[in-house]
Amino acid sequence: MVGVDQAATVRSNGAGFSWPLVIGLAALGVPAALTLGSEIWSSDAGAHGPLVIATGIWLLWRQRSELQAHGHPGNIWIVCSALVPALGMYIAGEAFDFITLEALGLYIVAGAMFYSLFGARQIVRNWFIFVYLLFAVPPPRSWLDMVTFPLKQFVSNLATGILQLCGLPVSHQGVVLYAAQYQFLVEDACSGLNSIIGLIAISLLYIYLARRSSWRYTVFLAILSIPVAIIANVIRIMVLILLTLWAGDDVAQGFMHFAAGIVLFAIALGLIFLIDFALAPLSSSKREFA
Amino acid sequence: MIARREVLIGAACVLSSGTALALKPRRKVSLLPPGSKLSDFLPRKFDQWDSRDVSDLYAPETADSLAARLYGETVARLYSDRRSGAQIMMLMAHGDSQSNELQLHRPEVCYPAFGFSLTASAPLELQIGKGVMLPARRLVAQSSQQRQALVYWTRLGEYFPVNVTEQRLNRLDAAMHRYIPDGLLARFSMAESDTTGAFKEISTFIPALLAQIPGDRLNVFVGTARAQQFVRAGS
Numbered sequence: 085m086v087g088v089d090q091a092a093t094v095r096s097n098g099a100g101f102s103w104p105l106v107i108g109l110a111a112l113g114v115p116a117a118l119t120l121g122s123e124i125w126s127s128d129a130g131a132h133g134p135l136v137i138a139t140g141i142w143l144l145w146r147q148r149s150e151l152q153a154h155g156h157p158g159n160i161w162i163v164c165s166a167l168v169p170a171l172g173m174y175i176a177g178e179a180f181d182f183i184t185l186e187a188l189g190l191y192i193v194a195g196a197m198f199y200s201l202f203g204a205r206q207i208v209r210n211w212f213i214f215v216y217l218l219f220a221v222p223p224p225r226s227w228l229d230m231v232t233f234p235l236k237q238f239v240s241n242l243a244t245g246i247l248q249l250c251g252l253p254v255s256h257q258g259v260v261l262y263a264a265q266y267q268f269l270v271e272d273a274c275s276g277l278n279s280i281i282g283l284i285a286i287s288l289l290y291i292y293l294a295r296r297s298s299w300r301y302t303v304f305l306a307i308l309s310i311p312v313a314i315i316a317n318v319i320r321i322m323v324l325i326l327l328t329l330w331a332g333d334d335v336a337q338g339f340m341h342f343a344a345g346i347v348l349f350a351i352a353l354g355l356i357f358l359i360d361f362a363l364a365p366l367s368s369s370k371r372e373f374a
Numbered sequence: 375m376i377a378r379r380e381v382l383i384g385a386a387c388v389l390s391s392g393t394a395l396a397l398k399p400r401r402k403v404s405l406l407p408p409g410s411k412l413s414d415f416l417p418r419k420f421d422q423w424d425s426r427d428v429s430d431l432y433a434p435e436t437a438d439s440l441a442a443r444l445y446g447e448t449v450a451r452l453y454s455d456r457r458s459g460a461q462i463m464m465l466m467a468h469g470d471s472q473s474n475e476l477q478l479h480r481p482e483v484c485y486p487a488f489g490f491s492l493t494a495s496a497p498l499e500l501q502i503g504k505g506v507m508l509p510a511r512r513l514v515a516q517s518s519q520q521r522q523a524l525v526y527w528t529r530l531g532e533y534f535p536v537n538v539t540e541q542r543l544n545r546l547d548a549a550m551h552r553y554i555p556d557g558l559l560a561r562f563s564m565a566e567s568d569t570t571g572a573f574k575e576i577s578t579f580i581p582a583l584l585a586q587i588p589g590d591r592l593n594v595f596v597g598t599a600r601a602q603q604f605v606r607a608g609s
Contacts, residue, residue, distance in 0.1 A: 102377070102380045102384075103384075104380040104381045104383065104384030104385070105380050105383060105384055106384075107384050107387075107388065108383055108384030108385070108386070108387030108388055109387065111387050111388040111390075111391035111392075112387050112390065112391050115391060115394065115395065123473060157377075160379055163379070163383070167383065167386060171386060171387070171390040174390055174394065175390050175393050175394040175397065178391075178394035178395075178398065179393075179394045179397035179398045179399075179549070180397075180546055180549040180550070181473055181545070181549060182546075193387065196383075197383060200379065200380070200383065226538055229483065233486065256489070257488065257489035257517060257518070257519075258486065258488040258489025258490065258517075259488070259489075260488055260489065
């Protein structure tokens, strides 16, 4: 019953590119992108979304020869049993404005399509890409806040604490920072440390591209991306405070608006690169991609 | 040759997309008529109260701040009692359409971010007029410098959610009825160490303030059903 009809499932052309699937995915993806674009991608909680999707697709695209050579179509019943609830989630999410549900539904639909074309073994082989793509699904705001609120407090504490040790006139109340006569916020007051998700995603991308042969080392680095994202934020706040104190509020605000995001990502990437560079000798030698 | 199953999967996706599009509510229902503003209906002076506009004391406003994107209009006033000198801070914020990302932020979520710890947070049936009750919430927020007593309610269309979960369910209910509701946050607070006295002061202030709002606009603040009750009880 569960056995796959081998004769029917071995694809003759193995093109791995199918118009009906592309059209189907576009029909779901375009409305989702419009919703996400207007609400999530334009906020710092989800600005990394399009980047993750684009690079994730690119990473899968790089695997195309391997997929065509060794992929085997998945079991149609498994495809259906994933597709039906996923489409239900998508419809409910898109119609009733629950973005997480919508995005998760779309993610599972895309996964089911991938499985239908190439089978379970290829999903396992490319697990890292699928985990990475999961970062394009925005978590529910309340969950995100629950996790990142304390983080934001912690980051404010640490940044002001370090600067106080250096004798600077800095203090904070909650996430409102006071530097001399100036006061400012660590991101929007009523939300958590939103950028953290994007920072972890960008670190994961680096880890994948600089992949070592040992998966243990990969997972180890991936876990380290969390403290790296936190430290990057501490550094950003310290830079912001120092700029405010030394160059004035205008310069600091300008920096904040134009460069803060990019600087944050650069710091996080730089840190993960340094850690990788320092620890690389511990892992086995680098593996080249085919 | 295109496999049959791929055509089926693609068709299921297109069909789902169409279903979602058909179900999606587009009608925006706002109790605040277009072109009018909250501040037009809120008296600057009444009874023994004088007021002045203030910026929200703890959230420095910036153009692209969350608050600016969230709310179409925010009115923040500090009312002071000419006789006793008591001061009540009022914050009214209105947003035209409540969506997943742009929806009312509840003070019990935001206050901790400003360095307050909440020492009490409980739902409360607030009496706003003779026999007219409104589901609200009261909080005591403590910072290193001061203690604040807060009473607030949120209106989402004709719903009055008292917590985040209810707010989400109400939004879903509105979507099921095929409309996108507006949202209002009404918050009253006193910086006062005697919170019992502060709550008493606030709960007499609110009905007095609402009584000053024109009867046909009261629904913006307390919803249609309660506005009618309020007007009937008053006449």
